[in-house]
Amino acid sequence: MDTTSIGRPDNDFIQDVLGLGGEDLKKCYQCAACTSACSLSTEQNGFPRKEMLMAQWGMKDRTIEDPGPWLCYYCGDCSKVCPRKANPGETMMALRRYLTSYYDWTGLSRRMYRSGIWEIGFLLLMAAVVIALFTLPHGFGFGLLARSGPAPLTHVMLDRFAPVAIAHRADQILALFLAVFLLSNAARMFFFLTRGRKIPVGLYFTYLPVFALHGLTQIRWKSCGSAETTKNWLRHLFLVTGYATMFLLVVIFLPWFQVQNNSFHWTSFLGYYATAVLLIATTWILIDRVRKQDEIYRYSHISDWLFPILLFLTALSGILLNVLRLMDLPMPTYVLYTVHWAIAAPMLIVEVPFGKWAHLIYRPLAIYLAAVRNKAEELSAEKKVDLSEMVA
Amino acid sequence: MANARTPQSEGLDILVLGGGVAGISAAIEATEASCNVTLIEKSPTLGGRAVRNHQYFPKLCPPSCGMEINFQRIRKNPRIHVITQAELERLEGVPGDFQATLKIAPRHVNANCTQCGACAVVCPAERPDEVNCGLSRTKSAYLPSLTAYPPWYAIDRQACVEGCHACVDACQYAAIDLQQQPERKTVRVAAVVAATGWESYDATKIANLGFGRCRNVVTNVMMERMASLSGPTQGKILRPSDDQPPRSVAFVQCAGSRDANHLPYCSAVCCSASLKQTTYLHRQLPECKTTLFYIDLRTPGLLQDFYSKVTADGSVRLIKGKVGKIEEDAATGDLIVTAEEALTGKKISTRFDMAVLATGMVPNTQGLPEGFHPDEFGFLTNEDKGLYGAGCVHRPSEVVSSIRDATGAALRALQCVVEGLPRG
Numbered sequence: 001m002d003t004t005s006i007g008r009p010d011n012d013f014i015q016d017v018l019g020l021g022g023e024d025l026k027k028c029y030q031c032a033a034c035t036s037a038c039s040l041s042t043e044q045n046g047f048p049r050k051e052m053l054m055a056q057w058g059m060k061d062r063t064i065e066d067p068g069p070w071l072c073y074y075c076g077d078c079s080k081v082c083p084r085k086a087n088p089g090e091t092m093m094a095l096r097r098y099l100t101s102y103y104d105w106t107g108l109s110r111r112m113y114r115s116g117i118w119e120i121g122f123l124l125l126m127a128a129v130v131i132a133l134f135t136l137p138h139g140f141g142f143g144l145l146a147r148s149g150p151a152p153l154t155h156v157m158l159d160r161f162a163p164v165a166i167a168h169r170a171d172q173i174l175a176l177f178l179a180v181f182l183l184s185n186a187a188r189m190f191f192f193l194t195r196g197r198k199i200p201v202g203l204y205f206t207y208l209p210v211f212a213l214h215g216l217t218q219i220r221w222k223s224c225g226s227a228e229t230t231k232n233w234l235r236h237l238f239l240v241t242g243y244a245t246m247f248l249l250v251v252i253f254l255p256w257f258q259v260q261n262n263s264f265h266w267t268s269f270l271g272y273y274a275t276a277v278l279l280i281a282t283t284w285i286l287i288d289r290v291r292k293q294d295e296i297y298r299y300s301h302i303s304d305w306l307f308p309i310l311l312f313l314t315a316l317s318g319i320l321l322n323v324l325r326l327m328d329l330p331m332p333t334y335v336l337y338t339v340h341w342a343i344a345a346p347m348l349i350v351e352v353p354f355g356k357w358a359h360l361i362y363r364p365l366a367i368y369l370a371a372v373r374n375k376a377e378e379l380s381a382e383k384k385v386d387l388s389e390m391v392a
Numbered sequence: 393m394a395n396a397r398t399p400q401s402e403g404l405d406i407l408v409l410g411g412g413v414a415g416i417s418a419a420i421e422a423t424e425a426s427c428n429v430t431l432i433e434k435s436p437t438l439g440g441r442a443v444r445n446h447q448y449f450p451k452l453c454p455p456s457c458g459m460e461i462n463f464q465r466i467r468k469n470p471r472i473h474v475i476t477q478a479e480l481e482r483l484e485g486v487p488g489d490f491q492a493t494l495k496i497a498p499r500h501v502n503a504n505c506t507q508c509g510a511c512a513v514v515c516p517a518e519r520p521d522e523v524n525c526g527l528s529r530t531k532s533a534y535l536p537s538l539t540a541y542p543p544w545y546a547i548d549r550q551a552c553v554e555g556c557h558a559c560v561d562a563c564q565y566a567a568i569d570l571q572q573q574p575e576r577k578t579v580r581v582a583a584v585v586a587a588t589g590w591e592s593y594d595a596t597k598i599a600n601l602g603f604g605r606c607r608n609v610v611t612n613v614m615m616e617r618m619a620s621l622s623g624p625t626q627g628k629i630l631r632p633s634d635d636q637p638p639r640s641v642a643f644v645q646c647a648g649s650r651d652a653n654h655l656p657y658c659s660a661v662c663c664s665a666s667l668k669q670t671t672y673l674h675r676q677l678p679e680c681k682t683t684l685f686y687i688d689l690r691t692p693g694l695l696q697d698f699y700s701k702v703t704a705d706g707s708v709r710l711i712k713g714k715v716g717k718i719e720e721d722a723a724t725g726d727l728i729v730t731a732e733e734a735l736t737g738k739k740i741s742t743r744f745d746m747a748v749l750a751t752g753m754v755p756n757t758q759g760l761p762e763g764f765h766p767d768e769f770g771f772l773t774n775e776d777k778g779l780y781g782a783g784c785v786h787r788p789s790e791v792v793s794s795i796r797d798a799t800g801a802a803l804r805a806l807q808c809v810v811e812g813l814p815r816g
Binding site: 029030031032033034035036037038041042043046049050080081082083084085 | 600646650651652653654687712713714715716717730731732733734737738739740
């Protein structure tokens with residue numbers, strides 16, 4: 001770390017972190033007990049004391065280049081051992097919220113993280129758009145007043161209410177939208193974490209498996225300190241398999257998964273698995289958040305509530321939709337189909353590129369880039385040694 | 393003890409609770425203003441905690457010689473009435489005129505004792521020696537300290553073998569009475585000075601530092617006893633797991649101090665105490681490497697000079713960074729101490745033979761009567777008339793400051809005495 005200058009403190013940055021959950025960070029007196037208590041903190045990547053200092057002193061430029069907040073899985077050992085009750089664990093969470101909003105170039109994320117009204121308002125707006133698409137006359141070719149005439153009310157004929165070809169295309173457009181925003185934000189993160197560093201290009205390829213491993217398994221979480229770690233990690237892993245399954249079903253297999261009448265298709269089994277996982281895991285997480293027993297669930301920002309609640313409601317409306325369809329209740333099926341969309345689409349639009357869900361790419365990217373950076377530093381240190389040997 | 397109280401001075405007494413360096417100083421100072429003092433001490437000997445130290449800082453000399461001088465002054469001073477093994481049971485009355493009821497536990501040994509030690513030789517029972525933090529044991533008939541005052545043995549009846557009277561039979565001086573009963577005594581005093589001192593913070597409460605779980609983690613108080621000639625190892629500093637001299641020692645500052653989970657305050661003495669301990673450790677074991685982990689090195693006032701002297705030769709490695717974790721290598725008993733060097737940002741896990749936890753001071757206010765008002769941390773505030781704290785029960789301090797504080801408390805107590813005198 002360059003210790004010659006710290007620059008001017010960025011007061012807005014300090015205020016942002018204080019407001020995003022780091023309100024106790026100014027109590028920190030830099031004793032460094034947190035870093036030494038952290039089981040994920042290493043010689044090359046020590047945290048969270050460094051992050052506490054950067055946040056206290058308003059060192060925004062260093063913070064946005066720092067992978068530290070994403071290397072933490074929040075067991076809370078640091079907060080337990082903190083002699084000042086400065087809550088380094090929650091400050092790391094606040095920094096993740098800050099970074100999520102900072103990586104986002106649209107500024108939308110920043111507004112939503114700083115104001116619950118913005119977040120809920122934006123969700124409701126998106127929901128209104130979805131409902132409008134289904135209810136306005138001739139609204140883009142589907143809905144009750146579809147161009148092909150009203151959907152029949154004698155039996156469920158989902159294809160007449162929401163033609164699967166259009167729904168599928170809508171899903172793909174949505175997925176593309178999410179990918180464009182999320183990847184552009186991730187690109188910004190990539191830029192911040194690598195700028196001004198001499199990194200041999202080959203390293204980016206050598207370490208790609210690190211990205212894949214941690215993106216898919218979150219295995220690093222397993223080494224985290226808390227007694228609840230294995231439970232939390234496994235629960236999260238199941239949650240990942242649940243939404244990944246659902247994502248594939250909706251974006252790729254919708255023509256089969258969206259069954260048109262009260263018949264049955266085998267893809268529903270995959271849907272049942274995903275639904276069960278999503279319902280159980282989100283309920284369990286919400287219960288833990290209410291109970292506040294685990295250090296990780298003691299403090300909840302509004303974003304921490306909205307994400308699991310929306311995920312839960314998406315799964316719940318999805319499975320009820322399936323029940324109504326099998327019971328051959330046309331009108332309730334159509335209404336719930338609209339509701340399901342009006343929950344799921346806004347959730348995805350808000351959470352994936354701008355909200356908490358964005359960590360699905362930020363975390364593995366940080367772990368990967370931290371490994372790349374560490375290796376690059378090792379190599380340049382070796383080179384320096386070589387040079388000094390030559391001089392000698 | 394002999395008490396040459398003059399009738400004219402009846403009602404002008406001061407009661408001092410605690411016979412450590414603060415209590416003794418307050419008592420002697422008050423008598424120098426012609427006041428009579430009853431000095432009571434809970435244990436069987438005066439001396440308190442300071443005298444248990446191997447050395448005290450910044451002078452780095454044994455505290456026992458200073459204490460010997462104080463004992464001399466008490467011995468020659470007819471105005472001080474010392475009662476050991478005594479506690480204040482009840483306090484009634486108003487400032488200027490208190491009635492204090494003292495409960496005196498039996499010593500079972502009287503002034504005939506010559507310290508010949510025959511009782512201890514024949515004694516079949518043992519007890520843990522709390523002076524040595526339980527690191528050694530004494531017989532049930534024991535000499536409370538090499539410099540005990542009064543200079544007599546004592547018998548711990550709770551540790552005795554039922555029905556045994558071997559000591560009585562062995563004593564040639566008829567000094568032992570196993571049937572002695574507790575007594576009560578009432579004194580009239582104008583003011584009470586509580587110099588009840590401190591306890592070391594219970595290190596087992598600091599779970600991450602491993603005390604009680606790792607054999608070679610000791611407290612600063614234990615270290616002091618190990619270095620002391622009268623200690624459990626006769627002055628040899630040995631690590632507990634294998635009784636070998638340590639080759640590396642970690643000094644862990646703020647073990648439970650400045651910590652919202654333990655003691656929120658700074659005890660002000662532990663940094664200097666640890667620096668002191670490194671000096672005699674290096675003298676005894678020149679090969680031993682010492683590392684001191686700190687949050688801030690606090691050597692207030694003139695102690696800054698002490699800090700400069702001790703650290704000048706670089707023999708102590710100073711690391712800014714609170715220790716977060718101590719773990720034991722079960723095979724060797726070695727300790728893995730984890731900290732972050734805050735100045736470089738490097739997290740380190742280092743192997744040490746032994747670790748010394750600098751535990752802080754907890755004011756000992758247990759058993760004080762109502763009327764003494766502790767502050768939020770338990771230290772006495774001295775805001776109430778007639779009842780004053782002195783020394784470490786008032787604020788955490790080293791020996792010299794304790795003596796000054798005791799002098800101040802004695803002066804305030806004297807003001808109560810003078811107010812009760814007839815004018816003119």
